[in-house]
Amino acid sequence: MKCWLWGLVCGTPLMLGDVLATYRLNAQSFAQSRNNGQPPTRTLNPEKSQCTRRLLDLVFIIDSSRSIRISDFEKVKTFLALMVDTLAVGSDATRVAVVNYASTxxxxxxxxxxxxxxxxKxxxxxxxxxxxxxxxxMAIxxxxxxxxxxxxxxxxxxRNIAKVAIIVTDGRPQDHVEQISAAARADGIEIYAVGVDRADMASLKQMASLPLEDHVFYVExxxxxxxxxxxxxxxxxxxxPCATGNDCEHICVNNIDSYYCKCRTGYILNADRKTCSQKQVRGEVVVDPCKCEARxxxxxQTQVVLQQLTTTPLADFARRIWRLEEALGRA
Incomplete structure (x- = not known):
């Protein structure tokens, strides 16, 4: 009898493990059924990739000084052509001009x-x-x-049509840009400064509009x-990017040319980096990343039982077992 009783007590964790394994299988099936019910991922409509919501008078100011190799200058022209492709060009839409400079x-x-x-193009x-x-x-x-x-x-x-200048350079200006740029900005021109390779960052900041983190760019x-x-x-x-197509369950965060997902307060992001699960704050139960409510x-329930076992005085527990054994011995 003693072995039987103690075996029952000692074998409890093993039985709990078997039950938990069963719950894991059911939980996976439950999670799959939940995921299959997710709405389809939205795709980007190519027509919406063009600039149709904001009209511009856009002037590119491009550096073609001797420090720029012919092959690199061709890449600048490719960049301009790609930019044109993203714009809704027209007399009543966005208008574009190009200013080329070096010593002249x-x-x-x-x-x-x-x-x-x-x-x-x-x-x-x-x-x-x-x-x-x-x-x-001089170019500005x-x-x-x-x-x-x-x-x-x-x-x-x-007409309140935005006037924008995009300056592309790989060097340090040989003339003064700070006052000239300030006057251009005061005239209502928004200036973006793109530095390449050995471009002088201080000069880029002197030219660009505020905030600088939105108007100064650098590529190697x-x-x-x-x-x-x-x-x-x-x-x-x-x-x-969040408006043109994303598959975030809760919150989409714009990340320059891409995006990432976040969850509302009280939830955490799952391993797929898209869906969210509710945080569990009671005891030591952690959030279930596959959204398995059954598990x-x-x-x-298991934690409650274990807590009750650990809080019961050991002496009282042993006394109950001894009384049970004594009663069985008299029977």
Missing amino acids: VKIEFLLKDHFNKPDM KAISRIEPLAAGTMTG KTAVNEAFTEESGARPHS TYGVIEKLTSKFRETLCGLD LAFQK
């Missing part, structure tokens, strides 16, 4: 020159580097005085400058 400044085409993408493909120095300040001043004027195709200030080589296209599409057009309920 050349306006490649004005805001009024091209109102369709094929013509604009052909004009970009014909741009040649100017070589020599890096007169960035030329853009303000000649490219952003109504005579050149810019819309009147009364011209080979990766194309990656900025999606960032500018989002920034200039107001496009949000959580069993864990809670």
Whole structure:
């Protein structure tokens, strides 16, 4: 009898383990049924990738000084062409101009020159580097005085159409940019500064609009400058990757050209980084990453039983067993 009674007590954890294993199997099936009921993932509509919600008078100011190799300058032109692809170009939509500079400044085409993408991209493909120095300040001043004027195709200030300049350079300006850039910003021009390779970060900050973290960009080589296209599409057009397509169960967080998922208060992110499970704060029960309510309920019940066993005085427990054995011996 003693062996039978003690075996019952000692074997309890083993039985609990078997039951828990059964619950795990049921829990997996339950989780799969829950996941199969999830709504389908939304896909990005290519038509929505174009900038249609914000009209711009956009002027690119590109550095073609002697420090830029021909192959790298071709990558800059590719970047411009990709940017054009993301825009809704037209006389009543976004207008684009390009200012090319080195020691001299050349306006490649004005805001009024091209109102369709094929013509604009052909004009970009014909741009040649100017070589020599890096007169960035002169280029900005030329853009303000000649490219952003109504005579050149810019819309009147009364229409509240954003005027944006994107400067791409890999060096240090050989003239003063701080005051010229400040005057351009005071005139209502929003300036983005893109630095490549050996670009001077201090100069980029002097040129760019505030906040600097949204208007100053840096890439190590011209080979990766194309990656900025999606960032500018989002920034200039107001496009949000979370709005164009995501599969977050609770909260989508914009992360430049991508996104990540978060959970509401009281929930934690599951291993799939998309769905959320409710936090469990009682005792030592942890959240179930596969959303298995049956398993959580069993864990809670098991914990209550174990807590009762550990809180019962050992002497009282032994006394009950002795009385039971004595009663059985007299029987």
